[in-house]
Amino acid sequence: MASLLAFLLFAGLAVVCALVALFHRSVVHSAFALLGTLLGVADLFLQLGADYLAMTQVLIYVGGILVLILFGLMLTPPDRRELRPARIFLGLAVTGAGALLFLTRMDSGAWKAAPLQELPDLANQASPTAEPIGLAFLERDSWLLAFEFASVILLAALVGAVFIARRRFRVDDEGA
Amino acid sequence: MPGPLTPSDWLLAAPLLWLAGGVVAILVLDAFRPAARHEAGLAFLALLGAAWSLWPLAEAAGEPLEGIPGLPVRAFSGMLEASPGNAVVGLLCLGAAALAGILSLRSLCRLESGRHRTALWTLLLVAPAGMLVTLASSHFATLFLGIETLSLPLYVLSALRRTEEGSVEAGLKYFLLGAFASGFLVFGMALLYAGTGRMDPGAVTAALEGGALARAGLGFLYAGLLFKLAIAPFHLWVADVYQGAPTPITALMAAGTKAAAALALLHWAPPAGPLGSGAWALLACATLALANLTALNQENLKRILALSGVAHAGLLLFALAALQAAPGSGASVEAAVNFYLVAYGVSALAAFGALELLERRAGGHAEASALRGLGRRFPVAGGILALAVLSLAGIPGTAGFLGKYFVFAELVRSGEVGVALLGILLTLWSFAYYLRILVVLYMKDAAPAGGPPAVQDTPAAVALWVPAVLVVLLGVWPAPAHLL
Numbered sequence: 147m148a149s150l151l152a153f154l155l156f157a158g159l160a161v162v163c164a165l166v167a168l169f170h171r172s173v174v175h176s177a178f179a180l181l182g183t184l185l186g187v188a189d190l191f192l193q194l195g196a197d198y199l200a201m202t203q204v205l206i207y208v209g210g211i212l213v214l215i216l217f218g219l220m221l222t223p224p225d226r227r228e229l230r231p232a233r234i235f236l237g238l239a240v241t242g243a244g245a246l247l248f249l250t251r252m253d254s255g256a257w258k259a260a261p262l263q264e265l266p267d268l269a270n271q272a273s274p275t276a277e278p279i280g281l282a283f284l285e286r287d288s289w290l291l292a293f294e295f296a297s298v299i300l301l302a303a304l305v306g307a308v309f310i311a312r313r314r315f316r317v318d319d320e321g322a
Numbered sequence: 323m324p325g326p327l328t329p330s331d332w333l334l335a336a337p338l339l340w341l342a343g344g345v346v347a348i349l350v351l352d353a354f355r356p357a358a359r360h361e362a363g364l365a366f367l368a369l370l371g372a373a374w375s376l377w378p379l380a381e382a383a384g385e386p387l388e389g390i391p392g393l394p395v396r397a398f399s400g401m402l403e404a405s406p407g408n409a410v411v412g413l414l415c416l417g418a419a420a421l422a423g424i425l426s427l428r429s430l431c432r433l434e435s436g437r438h439r440t441a442l443w444t445l446l447l448v449a450p451a452g453m454l455v456t457l458a459s460s461h462f463a464t465l466f467l468g469i470e471t472l473s474l475p476l477y478v479l480s481a482l483r484r485t486e487e488g489s490v491e492a493g494l495k496y497f498l499l500g501a502f503a504s505g506f507l508v509f510g511m512a513l514l515y516a517g518t519g520r521m522d523p524g525a526v527t528a529a530l531e532g533g534a535l536a537r538a539g540l541g542f543l544y545a546g547l548l549f550k551l552a553i554a555p556f557h558l559w560v561a562d563v564y565q566g567a568p569t570p571i572t573a574l575m576a577a578g579t580k581a582a583a584a585l586a587l588l589h590w591a592p593p594a595g596p597l598g599s600g601a602w603a604l605l606a607c608a609t610l611a612l613a614n615l616t617a618l619n620q621e622n623l624k625r626i627l628a629l630s631g632v633a634h635a636g637l638l639l640f641a642l643a644a645l646q647a648a649p650g651s652g653a654s655v656e657a658a659v660n661f662y663l664v665a666y667g668v669s670a671l672a673a674f675g676a677l678e679l680l681e682r683r684a685g686g687h688a689e690a691s692a693l694r695g696l697g698r699r700f701p702v703a704g705g706i707l708a709l710a711v712l713s714l715a716g717i718p719g720t721a722g723f724l725g726k727y728f729v730f731a732e733l734v735r736s737g738e739v740g741v742a743l744l745g746i747l748l749t750l751w752s753f754a755y756y757l758r759i760l761v762v763l764y765m766k767d768a769a770p771a772g773g774p775p776a777v778q779d780t781p782a783a784v785a786l787w788v789p790a791v792l793v794v795l796l797g798v799w800p801a802p803a804h805l806l
Contacts, residue, residue, distance in 0.1 A: 244516055
């Protein structure tokens with residue numbers, strides 16, 4: 147019972163905050179609303195027994211990426227041209243049509259990923275997941291290649307970011 | 323207990339290790355000896371090493387390799403899977419990166435007094451690593467990582483001329499649209515996993531039998547892949563990005579990205595099922611028609627060649643249609659696709675490479691008006707561009723003709739004669755703009771030379787002969803690449 151209540155609370159928080167993030171007029175408020183969404187998702191991870199993932203979500207998304215977004219927003223001048231009524235109407239129409247389609251089809255059984263069960267109280271019985279995740283990253287049979295190769299992308303992203311952000315130097319002495 | 327790496331693992335990981343090692347070596351040496359100009363040498367060493375370690379797989383056509391259980395080689399418990407034909411396409415990707423590097427030696431390397439050499443060469447090594455992973459991917463993780471690893475360096479490399487608006491615009495446009503496409507790809511993977519519980523290509527089969535959730539995921543997955551391949555509704559970025567990016571980088575994108583994305587699509591294509599061959603054939607025809615129509619009134623040769631690339635990608639979908647129509651034809655369709663990709667790749671490399679040299683003579687412009695008559699003034703570069711254009715058009719005696727021939731032959735063999743005829747007609751339509759390039763190069767009076775004289779670029783002029791010779795060689799003697 148308690149876990150169901152917690153689920154409803156945090157899932158509701160995630161959904162409501164996501165809606166606020168979408169529809170609020172001020173982007174800074176939207177960014178703050180994202181905080182609730184990310185925390186709500188972190189709780190969902192926790193309730194599924196993924197403690198390590200939940201902590202990482204809080205540390206990296208809430209602590210790192212959200213702060214980065216806020217800094218980016220505060221350093222960017224606002225653009226009001228996006229709020230034309232025709233655009234908003236078109237967006238609402240497309241979204242509404244999609245939602246309608248989903249609502250009419252969602253009971254057909256085809257959309258259900260897995261049968262909805264009584265929520266197991268995973269959080270209280272699960273063991274810590276940090277160790278299995280760490281081992282899985284370094285095991286040949288699971289995620290070794292993906293884990294190692296992800297570092298290549300990050301290195302490339304770092305090099306690219308340094309290049310883009312570098313000061314412009316005087317006109318090149320290229321031949322052409 | 324985790325098992326040690328097997329010979330198959332090492333075989334498929336070795337090229338990646340060479341490339342990643344090259345990146346690290348360049349960065350470390352640059353940190354300690356910034357004045358020494360070692361980047362190019364290290365990068366070519368890494369590319370050569372990667373090609374050398376990929377060679378045994380490319381060579382092993384019929385017989386299994388020593389110590390490796392079977393072909394295609396599966397590594398890391400099915401994360402990667404590559405056949406000898408895939409390895410040949412992988413060699414093409416490495417070659418494309420090498421050619422892009424050689425073409426940059428006297429131009430891009432000197433931008434902003436050569437301060438960006440490190441970024442240029444490291445990213446030129448990371449991009450082919452991503453291509454190799456993408457074309458061998460047989461798991462959602464490797465597919466996504468591969469596509470991201472090949473895209474990220476290209477976003478940056480497209481914007482390498484930071485002082486030119488077109489280049490920056492190309493980079494930004496490619497980045498934004500590419501980020502959306504990646505979003506589609508990951509969302510599709512998530513839905514597929516939720517619906518089927520699998521992360522290997524078997525998820526596609528399971529999704530076709532499964533519910534709407536998994537099918538929606540399949541749609542998103544293909545949208546992401548078709549974006550990278552630039553198929554009809556997702557092709558709008560190509561002309562702008564190819565035009566704005568520096569031409570050596572365009573050559574790498576045209577040959578490498580396309581090949582990697584195409585092989586990924588083939589790996590993740592559904593087996594014959596409810597989708598049917600009609601959907602792929604329709605997409606192919608729409609892509610060919612749209613690309614041809616758009617290319618007809620373009621003034622910029624890079625845009626024309628970019629749209630020709632779109633048309634070529636569309637033609638590739640006919641191979642998927644053939645696979646759908648005749649389920650048992652997997653091996654021969656894959657061979658046709660591999661050959662087609664190599665044929666298009668070498669033609670595109672020769673075309674963009676020669677265009678880069680001509681562009682420099684025309685003061686950095688690729689407009690038809692700036693390039694007119696240059697074919698007669700610079701016979702070697704002009705001749706190679708003309709040869710590549712003939713190959714792209716599909717004139718017999720060139721690699722491009724055989725590539726198209728093998729694909730259409732598969733289509734006819736699968737019983738889709740009508741579709742094949744339609745495809746051939748659409749291909750003939752494309753002659754109009756290919757011929758226009760030849761008219762611009764040879765039948766117009768030369769424009770007065772503008773801008774400062776171009777530097778002599780011997781390495782580029784010599785390296786350009788390699789794809790040019792391959793265009794002819796594969797056109798008359800396809801056995802080496804088609805034996806798989």
